[in-house]
Amino acid sequence: xxxxxISKEDWSLHRKGELDKERHQQKxxxxxxxxxxxxxxxxxxxxxxxxxxxKVPIRSIEQFRFRYDLNKQKHTGQGSGETKVxxxxxxxxxxxxxxxxxGAGDMPGQDYYEAxxxxxxxxxxxxxDLELPHLKNKSYDQIKNESYEFRDVRKKGLKGNIxxxxxxxxxxxxxLLKNRENLFQISDEDLRYKTWEIVEKPDSNAxxxxxxxxxxSMGPFEKYIARTFFFWLVRILKLKYQNVEIVYLxxxxxxKEVSEKEFFTKGESGxxxxxxxxxxxxxxxxxxxxxxxxxxxxxxxSDGDNLSSDNELCxxxxxxxxxxxxxxxxxEIEGPYYYTATLKNEYKKIxxxxxxxxxxxDKIGVYQALKAFLKKEN
Amino acid sequence: xxxxxxxxxxxxxxxxxASNFGLDFFPIRFEICPAEIIYTFGAxxxxxxxxxxxxxxxxxxxxxxxxxxxxxxxxxxxxxxPCYAFLLEGNSLIQNKLVIAHVYGHSDFFKNNWHxxxxxxxxxxxxxxxxxxxxxxxxxxxxxKVEKFLDAVLSIEEHIDPFAEWIKEQKAEKKVKDVMTxxxxxxxxxxxxxxEKEKEKKxxxxxxxxxxxxxxxxxxxxxxxIFMVREEMEYFWxxxxxxxxxxxxxxxxxxxxxxxxDLTEVESIEYAKLNAQxxxxxxxxxxxxxxxxKIFEDIEKRYGREMIFEVREIDSDQSFLRNYLTKELVExxxxxxxxxxxxxxxxxxxAWEKVRDNLVLTLNNCGFPYIEVTDGDYAKNGELxxxxxxxxxxxxxxxxxxxLPYVFELWGKPVHLETVVDRKNVLFTYNGEKHxxxxxxxxx
Numbered sequence: 001x002x003x004x005x006i007s008k009e010d011w012s013l014h015r016k017g018e019l020d021k022e023r024h025q026q027k028x029x030x031x032x033x034x035x036x037x038x039x040x041x042x043x044x045x046x047x048x049x050x051x052x053x054x055k056v057p058i059r060s061i062e063q064f065r066f067r068y069d070l071n072k073q074k075h076t077g078q079g080s081g082e083t084k085v086x087x088x089x090x091x092x093x094x095x096x097x098x099x100x101x102x103g104a105g106d107m108p109g110q111d112y113y114e115a116x117x118x119x120x121x122x123x124x125x126x127x128x129d130l131e132l133p134h135l136k137n138k139s140y141d142q143i144k145n146e147s148y149e150f151r152d153v154r155k156k157g158l159k160g161n162i163x164x165x166x167x168x169x170x171x172x173x174x175x176l177l178k179n180r181e182n183l184f185q186i187s188d189e190d191l192r193y194k195t196w197e198i199v200e201k202p203d204s205n206a207x208x209x210x211x212x213x214x215x216x217s218m219g220p221f222e223k224y225i226a227r228t229f230f231f232w233l234v235r236i237l238k239l240k241y242q243n244v245e246i247v248y249l250x251x252x253x254x255x256k257e258v259s260e261k262e263f264f265t266k267g268e269s270g271x272x273x274x275x276x277x278x279x280x281x282x283x284x285x286x287x288x289x290x291x292x293x294x295x296x297x298x299x300x301x302s303d304g305d306n307l308s309s310d311n312e313l314c315x316x317x318x319x320x321x322x323x324x325x326x327x328x329x330x331x332e333i334e335g336p337y338y339y340t341a342t343l344k345n346e347y348k349k350i351x352x353x354x355x356x357x358x359x360x361x362d363k364i365g366v367y368q369a370l371k372a373f374l375k376k377e378n
Numbered sequence: 379x380x381x382x383x384x385x386x387x388x389x390x391x392x393x394x395x396a397s398n399f400g401l402d403f404f405p406i407r408f409e410i411c412p413a414e415i416i417y418t419f420g421a422x423x424x425x426x427x428x429x430x431x432x433x434x435x436x437x438x439x440x441x442x443x444x445x446x447x448x449x450x451x452x453x454x455x456x457x458x459x460p461c462y463a464f465l466l467e468g469n470s471l472i473q474n475k476l477v478i479a480h481v482y483g484h485s486d487f488f489k490n491n492w493h494x495x496x497x498x499x500x501x502x503x504x505x506x507x508x509x510x511x512x513x514x515x516x517x518x519x520x521x522x523k524v525e526k527f528l529d530a531v532l533s534i535e536e537h538i539d540p541f542a543e544w545i546k547e548q549k550a551e552k553k554v555k556d557v558m559t560x561x562x563x564x565x566x567x568x569x570x571x572x573x574e575k576e577k578e579k580k581x582x583x584x585x586x587x588x589x590x591x592x593x594x595x596x597x598x599x600x601x602x603x604i605f606m607v608r609e610e611m612e613y614f615w616x617x618x619x620x621x622x623x624x625x626x627x628x629x630x631x632x633x634x635x636x637x638x639x640d641l642t643e644v645e646s647i648e649y650a651k652l653n654a655q656x657x658x659x660x661x662x663x664x665x666x667x668x669x670x671x672k673i674f675e676d677i678e679k680r681y682g683r684e685m686i687f688e689v690r691e692i693d694s695d696q697s698f699l700r701n702y703l704t705k706e707l708v709e710x711x712x713x714x715x716x717x718x719x720x721x722x723x724x725x726x727x728x729a730w731e732k733v734r735d736n737l738v739l740t741l742n743n744c745g746f747p748y749i750e751v752t753d754g755d756y757a758k759n760g761e762l763x764x765x766x767x768x769x770x771x772x773x774x775x776x777x778x779x780x781x782l783p784y785v786f787e788l789w790g791k792p793v794h795l796e797t798v799v800d801r802k803n804v805l806f807t808y809n810g811e812k813h814x815x816x817x818x819x820x821x822x
Contacts, residue, residue: 005407075716077716077725083714088725089725
């Protein structure tokens with residue numbers, strides 16, 4: 001007989017790795033929250049084009065320690081024969097090890113931890129501090145809306161709706177009671193199903209009018225910022241509210257209603273007359289959305305470079321919008337060119353708590369704008 | 379159960395062959411584990427180790443690679459007596475044969491290599507006790523607080539010195555204590571050794587121990603954690619020092635043992651494939667299995683089999699490579715040095731001495747920067763002065779500035795680190811609020 005033992009144990013209760021993994025993922029989530037302003041305006045997300053999962057680079061989830069600068073170190077490797085001095089093994093950012101971006105110097109190194117998150121998850125994190133403000137119950141005759149909610153757990157149901165937690169719990173309970181050796185055996189009688197109920201929710205009756213300047217002076221950066229803002233706004237609204245209608249208006253000297261897709265993809269050129277879009281918004285409200293029945297929100301993004309003769313009219317129309325809307329938001333994107341007489345200066349004359357104006361200078365400003373427009377009321 | 383019986387028969391056969399080859403090993407406990415478990419052990423370094431999110435991160439990464447079939451740990455050997463070997467559930471029989479043969483190589487190495495002479499062979503139990511203590515602390519002082527403290531301790535875990543002066547003192551002191559009365563520790567309060575130590579300004583490599591021993595702002599539980607982590611690192615250190623040799627030795631023996639086994643044709647093909655996977659060269663690093671194996675085979679060719687047993691007893695990776703990596707081997711294995719040139723990683727050297735010397739250099743201090751405490755009472759203000767012993771490779775400054783706050787957290791007073799940047803001596807300081815760096819005169 002040899003001097004050894006071979007055995008096989010039941011490891012099913014050994015959960016340490018899984019638990020610490022969860023703790024790590026929780027930290028990743030915290031890091032995402034902390035870096036939300038940068039992450040939100042990440043190109044990879046806005047351009048993800050329907051892809052549900054995106055890779056988000058997060059800083060500071062590394063385990064820091066004193067270590068050598070990999071970029072300044074000589075490494076040793078092994079070829080499959082005939083490797084020559086001068087051979088290139090890889091490029092920065094490719095598969096070579098230690099492709100860590102900046103090393104010594106004043107810039108922080110770029111040690112990214114890439115986490116996979118879904119856009120829905122990001123939206124949920126965002127939602128923790130945001131909502132449509134000044135929402136009022138506008139429906140006279142209690143217009144209600146049907147929605148489904150998983151509320152009940154039953155013994156019969158559809159396969160796809162198995163409630164795993166409850167099922168496992170039932171199995172454990174049964175096996176424990178019967179003193180079984182294998183606690184994790186699930187039988188048919190343990191199965192529990194989630195079942196939905198139809199609930200009636202009062203409709204929020206919210207309409208968002210998304211207005212974007214698409215004139216020639218709006219460069220790629222300005223358009224990108226405006227799109228990023230609306231990208232998130234639309235997602236937040238869709239997730240949080242039943243039946244939010246969104247109207248997309250795009251304008252240069254003339255305004256027109258466009259589809260969601262056009263709004264986010266099409267560029268235009270030409271001069272700028274912002275009043276055109278406000279006028280269109282007012283017309284649409286008048287014909288389709290009675291302010292007595294709807295919560296109306298209007299957001300407009302522009303670089304502020306408006307035809308100066310038009311500014312006075314703009315001011316007047318914004319005031320009209322304020323009469324019918326719960327909130328009017330104006331975001332001015334400060335591009336590389338500096339305009340002295342921008343719309344912003346004109347709008348400073350407005351003194352109304354339902355008017356919110358923000359200036360966006362960089363990508364991080366998108367998050368700030370979202371926060372300014374959608375801040376929670378206490 | 380049939381599988382176990384068959385494995386038992388195989389292991390018995392393999393053990394006999396290994397003994398006949400002259401291998402000298404601890405008794406072995408083989409355990410068949412599911413992937414989650416084996417990857418947990420891989421990430422933690424030990425089945426019984428304490429909990430921390432960094433292990434969870436490592437576990438997640440390893441497990442994901444396994445799930446996507448990118449890598450596989452077939453086995454894990456724990457250096458204890460008896461030796462524990464965990465086999466991956468789902469290994470094919472031939473995989474298990476190879477792995478068992480490999481395990482006998484590791485066990486022989488652990489038992490006989492000089493660097494493991496002082497290893498605590500009950501580390502499985504010791505770490506289990508540590509884990510329990512840390513759980514208790516988490517319960518008593520709060521999970522977050524303990525986690526945060528561990529973050530700091532782990533950031534300097536590799537800065538220890540198994541031969542530190544104060545360790546010897548502490549051990550001697552403990553011996554004295556053992557023979558006298560249980561109240562002797564009262565004397566310590568009157569005549570604390572640490573006060574004396576602080577005055578000394580001899581460079582101390584054991585940063586972790588130094589802080590644990592001299593840190594004035596540590597609570598008892600924190601000090602205890604420091605010494606637990608330090609003890610665990612002391613256990614891992616010889617393994618870090620002998621990785622190439624240890625893997626090479628195990629590979630050398632699994633090949634020889636497998637040759638003695640009666641394999642069917644199908645098994646032989648599967649074995650050959652598996653072996654090729656294990657010994658696959660790596661473009662961006664060194665495959666320790668392959669390099670170690672080739673050197674051992676070369677030593678045997680040149681000096682006979684007795685010699686490899688001697689080498690496995692006395693060398694560590696650094697001396698192993700310095701003494702036995704020859705020109706012929708470097709050329710045969712197509713080893714090269716590469717580094718970053720602009721944005722490209724380029725092969726820069728092929729000359730065998732350069733390759734050998736670079737390997738030896740990067741293995742200094744197990745690949746970690748060598749940092750010493752040169753003053754525990756800097757500026758007469760109890761500040762901590764650290765000095766990086768510069769060996770030609772600069773530190774990662776971003777990492778450095780992220781790590782200093784951890785050291786500050788442990789020490790409780792401003793922390794300085796002197797190193798070389800662009801050929802100039804630079805002092806990095808973190809005072810609890812902000813970073814500062816300044817050029818300093820060459821101290822020699």
